[in-house]
Amino acid sequence: MQVLIVHCHPEPHSFNAALTDVAIETLERAGHRIEVSDLYAQHFDPVERATHYPARADGGYFSALTEQRYHHDSGTLPTDVQREIDRLWRAELVILQFPLWWHAQPAMLKGWFDRVFVYGGLYSGNRRFDRGPLKGRRALCSVTTGAPAATFSRFGRSADITTLLWPIHCSLYYVGFDVLAPQLTYGVQGGGLSYQAEASFRRQLEADKARWAGRLEGLDDETPIPFTGWADWDDDGILRETHPLRWRP
Template identity: 40%
Template sequence: MNILVVYWHPEPKSFNGAMFRTAIKTLEAAGHSVETSDLHAMNFNPVSGRHNFISTNDAEFFKQQLEEVYATEHDGFAPEIETEIQKLECCDLVIFQFPLWWFGMPAMIKGWVDRVFAMGRTYGGGRFYENGVYKGKKAMISVTIGGSEEMYLKGGWNGDLDAILRPIHRGIFEFNGFSVLAPQKVFGPARRAEQERIAELERYAKRLQTIFDESAIEIGQY
């Protein structure tokens, strides 16, 4: 299978970095082909604008979605965006690896979605949810959380983590046709002993060895 891992963390030696490398090593050892988008290393620009395109639909008024549709029809995406879109189109599974910041994705991953999930190419024309462009593909979040698990339960201090992740699961993945796998969650890695962190990486590697045997989760239950 083909896997795309989209990863962001500003420190390569972080636990997120370790999870990123664990995923690549484990999936390749299992015989899969792995593409990556290491957004920090790429110095990926998360800000959308006319630089997303080499084509122009309306030079007087910029509406991104209409420019995306026009670029889809005229091979008009900037090379760095075209490359990322092709990675999505080729993958059987996409994994987002990131730390939870302010109850969401860090800006660089969110900006990657804003620029790469382009109308006309990725969605639109009735191609949503069960009729989405990426129907038949799978998607998963692998996320680290600064606090403890107890803080992110229903009724906990910060609320249900599954509810926090729902906008990504439903509004990005399912919206575009992906089947959503259960998120890989690691709570408070900076507060863990080294052996505990190693155990978390081993748990992740074990899961990835049979990841394509997993069924999609029901997002509506959140």
Template identity: 40%
Template sequence: MNVLIVYAHPEPKSLNGSLKDFSVKRLEEAGHTVQVSDLYAMNWKALLDAHDSVERQAGERFDPSRESKHAYANGLQSKDIEREQEKLKWADAVILQFPLWWFSMPAILKGWVERVYAYGFAYGVGEHSDARWGERYGEGMFAGKRAMLVVSTGGWESHYSSRGINGPMNDVLFPIQHGILYYPGFDVLPPFVIHRTSRVDAAKYAEVSDALGQRLDALWTTTPIPFRPQNDGAYTIPDLTLRADIAPDRVGFAAHVE
């Protein structure tokens, strides 16, 4: 299988850097082909702007969605965007690896998503009617592919528990797992989270890497998070609200998981 690791950490000798190298070795030893997009090493341009199209009318007002759509449809995207899109097409599984900074991904990784997820590629696809509202949330360009987050955080596991001060980890990661990954069709696996990174000594590293190795070995057998598909009847269209009889006792993020 083909695996793409999109990696965002500025220090190669960090815990994240070591675990990224471990993942590549583990996957390759299992017979998989791996590509790594090391965003800091690539000096990835994080800002989505008018320069993402190689040809546009001078002086025209910049409309990000419209210009993304035009550039993607007409082969006018900058080459760095095209290369990352080709990697996504090639991959059977995608791993996003990053430290949790201020309850989200580093800006450089968010910029990768904003630029690579072009209109017509990752969003804005499919029919919009009274029966369907585009190919998304369970459908789309990446349907049939798998995705997983590898996330490190300085906080304790209890800080991200169901009653922890930071909120449950699956709630914290919901915009990424449901919005960035499930939206364009990925089957999203439960995240692999490393807590209290400042306390990872040699013994703890051995424990963490062994657990990560087991998750990588099970990349194609792990049951995905059971997010509700958009176009299978659970949601009314076009308002895209859960039917009254679906999870009537739940609200918020939890309502969108079966």
């Protein structure tokens, strides 16, 4: 199996980096081929803007969608974007490794969606959701948080983690991915500064690395998150009146 890990953390010795390392080791040991998009190391530019398109389809009004489709169709997308798209086309499994910053992925990873999931290439009006071009491939978010697990539960003050990850899971499904349940690593504090902090960092890391490696070995048996699809919607994109999800006591 070909795997793409999109790694997003500014510190090379971070907890996130260790989780990416253990994913590489575990998956390579199982015979899979791995590519890593280390967004910070690549100096990826997460900002979608006009200067990425020197020869514009519309030199007057900058519309990201217009330029994405035009440059996708003419094979002139920015090099860094085209490289990410090539990696996505090769991958059967995509792992997004990132820390939860301000209730979402860091800007660096948000911009990977903004720039790489190009209109005309990774989706269009009729090729979205369960008809998306990446259908048949799987994606999984591996997320670290600073606050402890209980605060991300249904009644916790950090907000329910399922709700917080819903936007990113929707985006992955939009281009066709089967989305696996997220790998959640709570209560992660940074390393560095004091010996105590460093020791506690190491202790937690060993436990969470083992849990992550264990899950990766059994990934083939997992069932993706269920989404509704084209067959469930009416012509306006609304769940049909007859769908069981429309009613509950």
